[in-house]
Structures are given as structure tokens and as C-alpha cells.
Amino acid sequence: MNLHIITTGGTIDKIYFDAKSDYQVGEPVIGELLDSMGAQFPYTVESAMRKDSLELTDEDRALIRESAERCAEQQVLITHGTDGMVQTGKALKGIEGKTIVLTGALQPAAFKGSDAIFNIGCALGALQAASPGVYISMNGQLFEIDNVHKNLEKNRFETIDGKD
Amino acid sequence: MNLHIITTGGTIDKIYFDAKSDYQVGEPVIGELLDSMGAQFPYTVESAMRKDSLELTDEDRALIRESAERCAEQQVLITHGTDGMVQTGKALKGIEGKTIVLTGALQPAAFKGSDAIFNIGCALGALQAASPGVYISMNGQLFEIDNVHKNLEKNRFETIDGKD
Amino acid sequence: MNLHIITTGGTIDKIYFDAKSDYQVGEPVIGELLDSMGAQFPYTVESAMRKDSLELTDEDRALIRESAERCAEQQVLITHGTDGMVQTGKALKGIEGKTIVLTGALQPAAFKGSDAIFNIGCALGALQAASPGVYISMNGQLFEIDNVHKNLEKNRFETIDGKD
Amino acid sequence: MNLHIITTGGTIDKIYFDAKSDYQVGEPVIGELLDSMGAQFPYTVESAMRKDSLELTDEDRALIRESAERCAEQQVLITHGTDGMVQTGKALKGIEGKTIVLTGALQPAAFKGSDAIFNIGCALGALQAASPGVYISMNGQLFEIDNVHKNLEKNRFETIDGKD
Numbered sequence: 001m002n003l004h005i006i007t008t009g010g011t012i013d014k015i016y017f018d019a020k021s022d023y024q025v026g027e028p029v030i031g032e033l034l035d036s037m038g039a040q041f042p043y044t045v046e047s048a049m050r051k052d053s054l055e056l057t058d059e060d061r062a063l064i065r066e067s068a069e070r071c072a073e074q075q076v077l078i079t080h081g082t083d084g085m086v087q088t089g090k091a092l093k094g095i096e097g098k099t100i101v102l103t104g105a106l107q108p109a110a111f112k113g114s115d116a117i118f119n120i121g122c123a124l125g126a127l128q129a130a131s132p133g134v135y136i137s138m139n140g141q142l143f144e145i146d147n148v149h150k151n152l153e154k155n156r157f158e159t160i161d162g163k164d
Numbered sequence: 165m166n167l168h169i170i171t172t173g174g175t176i177d178k179i180y181f182d183a184k185s186d187y188q189v190g191e192p193v194i195g196e197l198l199d200s201m202g203a204q205f206p207y208t209v210e211s212a213m214r215k216d217s218l219e220l221t222d223e224d225r226a227l228i229r230e231s232a233e234r235c236a237e238q239q240v241l242i243t244h245g246t247d248g249m250v251q252t253g254k255a256l257k258g259i260e261g262k263t264i265v266l267t268g269a270l271q272p273a274a275f276k277g278s279d280a281i282f283n284i285g286c287a288l289g290a291l292q293a294a295s296p297g298v299y300i301s302m303n304g305q306l307f308e309i310d311n312v313h314k315n316l317e318k319n320r321f322e323t324i325d326g327k328d
Numbered sequence: 329m330n331l332h333i334i335t336t337g338g339t340i341d342k343i344y345f346d347a348k349s350d351y352q353v354g355e356p357v358i359g360e361l362l363d364s365m366g367a368q369f370p371y372t373v374e375s376a377m378r379k380d381s382l383e384l385t386d387e388d389r390a391l392i393r394e395s396a397e398r399c400a401e402q403q404v405l406i407t408h409g410t411d412g413m414v415q416t417g418k419a420l421k422g423i424e425g426k427t428i429v430l431t432g433a434l435q436p437a438a439f440k441g442s443d444a445i446f447n448i449g450c451a452l453g454a455l456q457a458a459s460p461g462v463y464i465s466m467n468g469q470l471f472e473i474d475n476v477h478k479n480l481e482k483n484r485f486e487t488i489d490g491k492d
Numbered sequence: 493m494n495l496h497i498i499t500t501g502g503t504i505d506k507i508y509f510d511a512k513s514d515y516q517v518g519e520p521v522i523g524e525l526l527d528s529m530g531a532q533f534p535y536t537v538e539s540a541m542r543k544d545s546l547e548l549t550d551e552d553r554a555l556i557r558e559s560a561e562r563c564a565e566q567q568v569l570i571t572h573g574t575d576g577m578v579q580t581g582k583a584l585k586g587i588e589g590k591t592i593v594l595t596g597a598l599q600p601a602a603f604k605g606s607d608a609i610f611n612i613g614c615a616l617g618a619l620q621a622a623s624p625g626v627y628i629s630m631n632g633q634l635f636e637i638d639n640v641h642k643n644l645e646k647n648r649f650e651t652i653d654g655k656d
Contacts, residue, residue, distance in 0.1 A: 038320050039304035041304065112438060120282070121282040121289065123285075124306075130293035140198065140288050142288075142289055142293060275508065276440070365631065366631040446612070446613040448610070450613040451613075452614050453615060454617035454618070465617055467529065468526065468530070
């Protein structure tokens with residue numbers, strides 16, 4: 001696999017800054033996580049921005065799309081906040097010959113029991129097997145970008161048509 | 165996805181028994197891990213045996229194959245010790261119409277920093293995207309069963325032909 | 329030991345609320361932590377408030393003092409935010425016959441690698457051995473309330489006179 | 493506090509060696525744990541042996557006693573297997589002017605949810621407040637060496653006379 005990773009912020013990268021008594025997007029965790037899991041494939045990481053996904057603008061999404069189009073790799077992993085993930089995914093449709101998977105976490109990677117490493121793992125498995133296109137990997141499920149939404153009440157991702 | 169899970173033992177399920185001052189294969193962890201990660205798809209779990217993979221016999225592998233053939237589901241996840249994983253994978257070749265992914269862990273799921281949940285995530289992503297066949301998911305990589313071996317010296321899985 | 333625990337909020341109890349995309353003081357963690365560590369001694373828990381310690385008022389500190397004075401137990405553990413911990417400790421001086429230890433955490437208990445459980449452990453050891461008085465237990469050290477301050481730059485507690 | 497630490501092995505230091513498919517006493521964890529918790533006081537660490545406490549001999553206990561007597565520090569922390577902890581503690585009685593606390597863990601420090609860091613914290617709090625003598629710190633309680641035993645059935649430490 002030849003993988004390009006684009007980080008955009010979101011809960012997955014949130015850490016606690018005791019000095020600020022606050023909780024903010026920090027350094028991207030993805031590189032460290034992959035190393036700790038013994039990942040051996042080559043990959044490049046690009047930090048596009050460090051924002052909560054609800055704060056992403058159309059310019060931000062255009063920037064993410066450009067990064068995905070421009071990179072040499074055929075597989076693109078995007079770590080992203082969960083609230084705006086579907087919207088960004090839709091802005092990535094139609095890029096020829098690339099398999100793009102967006103993922104993130106409901107609990108920051110810094111937390112005990114975080115879903116970050118599980119969701120990243122699922123995204124990697126999909127990236128190596130799926131046909132070109134745009135997908136979301138959350139709560140252990142792989143979704144095509146046209147058939148997924150975040151169920152805010154239940155705090156999870158689901159298909160729109162109800163079929164798993 | 166319609167998933168059938170077969171657990172066989174291995175490091176992934178090892179826990180510490182203080183009363184025995186020893187470390188043995190315990191209850192399968194997979195169900196609890198999937199629930200904690202918010203997995204919503206239906207799945208069935210079958211505990212075939214609780215062995216170190218080096219102790220698996222041909223009868224054990226035949227039992228695992230039978231379970232994979234017999235189950236109604238098209239996707240089969242097998243948690244397994246890492247030492248004998250390739251051997252069991254080879255014994256599963258030729259089952260029509262099923263996508264079978266074997267995974268496990270180098271560090272028990274009970275350990276801080278375990279690769280268990282990452283490898284399981286990767287396996288799930290592959291199960292939802294890959295064509296029917298037999299695969300191994302370890303250290304973030306998806307391997308076809310005919311092109312993988314465990315590099316004992318470096319304690320990781322690699323392709324035989326050197327191509328990722 | 330007969331222990332009374334008063335929780336006041338602070339970083340130790342902060343959790344992530346994905347629905348609010350924010351990080352706030354949640355339910356006190358102390359009871360659950362003690363149970364998970366196999367603590368067998370009897371104790372009572374009282375949640376006085378759920379505030380960042382910089383937001384505590386003189387009325388809040390008077391309330392905490394009253395709870396410490398009023399309780400039947402001789403040992404009192406107070407979980408508290410770290411910024412205002414010394415100030416609250418000073419407001420507890422002069423309560424006859426009670427050993428009072430304030431502790432907290434720089435990283436929420438929910439975080440991997442949090443100092444919460446370590447600081448609580450240290451506070452409990454001190455509570456069972458120290459003479460009546462008011463103390464702070466942070467970064468593995470036991471401080472008398474008249475000789476401690478939080479070094480904001482280095483994010484740790486130290487004696488004022490430089491003697492450990 | 494001036495602290496000398498003697499490590500002897502035990503569950504607290506057990507790690508999993510995937511290459512050996514086995515679980516053995518590894519490098520002492522105490523130094524790394526204290527650093528991660530921000531401990532600032534000076535301390536020295538001495539690894540006396542790396543054994544399961546049931547395998548300790550009278551010679552081993554004599555060696556531990558000699559180390560405790562010989563060191564310059566007045567506070568001595570001993571990390572030890574839980575099964576033989578009381579026996580070793582008794583062999584340390586009568587050393588003038590020293591506060592000695594033995595601790596360990598029921599779950600290795602490498603495990604999620606391990607009691608290691610909690611027990612070490614409790615021991616440190618006791619070391620800084622208790623009168624000279626020999627103590628055990630386990631499951632959040634501080635025990636005098638003449639009034640403690642390990643309840644094997646319930647897998648915890650208790651006083652002999654039933655008084656907490």
C-alpha cells in the first residue's frame with residue numbers, strides 16, 4: 001500500500017492543556033499511533049489544519065480535496081472531526097483512481113478506551129481492499145459516502161437506507 | 165456486513181491469573197472489544213478452542229475450516245495466535261464465496277498499548293471491502309494468504325515476495 | 329481507617345462530552361477508582377460541587393470546611409482542581425483532630441497515563457500515617473499546607489522553602 | 493524525602509515475551525512509573541533479584557535486609573511479589589531508624605487497570621508520614637507487618653485481627 005495521510009483536527013487529536021485548563025486540538029496523533037502498532041508500510045503525513053470539524057469552511061474542504069488530488073499515493077486516509085465528516089467526504093467525490101477513507105474518533109486518542117486506534121485500523125483495512133471511491137470508517141463499519149450520516153442522538157454513524 | 169467470528173485462543177486472549185501466578189488463554193475478548201467500540205453490525209461468536217497456536221493440531225484446523233464453511237455468514241473473522249496463523253490460513257483456502265480474515269495480537273488485549281483492537285479494526289475494514297478469499301491482518305497490513313509469513317526475528321508479518 | 333471523601337470538581341473529574349464537543353467536569357471518579365483498586369476500607373463520598381478550582385468562591389471554601397468539620401470520620405480526602413488547591417487547603421487549617429489531605433490530577437482520570445490514581449494512592453497512604461493537620465499530595469510528594477505552592481511554569485507542586 | 497528503592501521481582505514487573513510465548517519478570521518498572529508521574533524527589537533504585545516471591549529463599553531475604561540496612565536513606569520502598577510479601581516483611585523487623593514499606597501488584601504494571609501505580613502511590617504517602625517500622629501497602633491500605641496477611645481466597649491483603 002502507498003498511503004498518504006491528511007490530518008485536519010477533530011476530537012481524535014484533542015488533548016488536555018492543564019496550563020490553559022482546557023481541551024484543544026493538539027499535534028496529530030496518527031504517526032505515533034501507527035508506529036506503536038508496528039505499521040511497516042510507507043506513508044506520508046500532511047497536517048492540513050487543526051480544527052473542530054464544525055469550524056471547517058468551504059476553503060478548508062477545497063484545501064483537503066486539493067491535497068488528496070495532488071498526492072502521488074493512491075490511498076488516502078483522512079483523520080477528521082466526526083460532526084463534519086460526511087460533508088467533507090462529499091466534497092471529495094469524483095477524484096479519479098483514488099481510494100479515500102475518512103475516519104476519526106468519538107473519544108480522543110489520549111483517552112483510555114478511545115475508539116481512535118480501532119477506527120484507524122478499520123480505515124487501513126478498507127484502504128487496502130476497497131475499490132477507488134470515498135468512504136467513511138466509524139464504529140467498525142465501512143460506509144460509502146452517499147449512504148451515511150452521523151446519528152447525533154445515538155452518537156454513531158449509520159447508513160441512510162438502513163442496510164448494513 | 166454479516167459477520168461470523170471464530171475464536172481459537174492465542175496471545176490476544178491471554179490474561180494473568182494471579183492465583184496461578186501464571187498467564188493463560190482466558191475468555192475470548194472479541195465480543196467485549198467490539199461492544200466497547202460501538203460496533204452495531206450483527207455478528208455471531210463461536211469459541212472453537214483456547215490454545216496457543218503452536219499447539220493446534222490438524223484436527224483443530226479441520227474444525228476451524230468446518231466452522232467457516234458451515235456458518236451462514238459470508239464474512240468470517242478468526243482470532244488466532246500469531247505463530248500458527250499462516251498455517252491455519254492455508255488450511256482455509258478454497259472455501260467458495262467467503263471472505264475470511266485471520267488476525268491476532270503480539271500483546272494481549274489486556275495490556276496497555278496492545279495491538280489487539282487495531283488489528284481487529286483492520287480485519288473488519290478488510291472484511292467489508294475485500295473479494296472472497298483468505299487473508300491475514302497484522303501490523304496494519306492486509307496480506308493474501310499465499311504471500312505472507314511471520315518474521316520471527318523482527319516479530320512482525322511480512323509478504324514473502326517483499327512487495328507491500 | 330475511617331474515611332470521608334469530599335469531591336469538588338477539577339481536572340481529575342473532567343471528561344469529554346462528544347455531543348457538546350467539549351470537555352467538562354463530570355461525575356466524581358473517586359468511588360469507581362477505589363473499587364477498581366480493591367479498596368476494602370469503609371468510606372463515604374460527598375460531592376460538594378463540580379467546579380474548576382479557579383472558579384471556587386469563599387462560600388465554596390466555607391462549604392468544604394464545614395463538610396470536613398461536620399463529618400464523623402477522622403480522615404478526610406478532598407479531590408480538587410490543582411490551581412486553587414493550596415488556597416482551599418489554607419482555609420481548612422485549625423480543624424481539631426482531623427487528618428485532611430487534598431489531591432487532584434494534572435491529567436483527567438479518563439486519560440491514559442493520568443496521575444489521578446497515583447495521587448489518590450499517595451493521599452491514602454498519608455491519611456493512614458500522618459498526624460492531624462492539612463496536607464497536599466501531588467506528584468508523589470506529601471506537603472504540609474504551610475510549605476507548598478504550585479509551580480505554574482513547571483506544572484508541579486513544590487515546597488516553598490525548597491526542602492523536600 | 494530521601495528514598496531508596498529495592499526491587500525483587502513479582503507480578504508488578506511481569507511482562508509478556510511474545511517470542512517465548514510466555515510471561516516473565518522483566519526490567520523493574522518503578523523508575524519509569526515514578527518519572528511518568530512527575531515525581532521530583534531524589535531516589536536510588538537497586539534491583540536485588542527478579543523472582544516470583546514464592547521462589548525467594550532465606551538467602552534472598554537476608555540480601556534484601558542487608559540492602560535496607562546498608563543504604564544511606566531513611567525511607568525504603570520495596571517492590572515485591574504479593575505471595576511472599578509478609579514473610580519478607582517479617583525478616584526486615586528491627587532495623588533502627590528506617591521506615592520500610594513493601595508493595596506490589598495483583599496485576600502487572602503493563603496491564604490496563606493495574607493496581608501497581610496506585611499501590612506505589614499509597615506506599616510513598618506512607619513513607620513520608622509513618623514512624624520508623626515495617627509496613628505493607630496493598631489495596632489502598634497501610635498495614636503494620638505484625639498485623640497483616642494475604643487472603644488467598646479473596647486475593648487481597650487484610651489485617652489479622654480484623655480491625656482496619
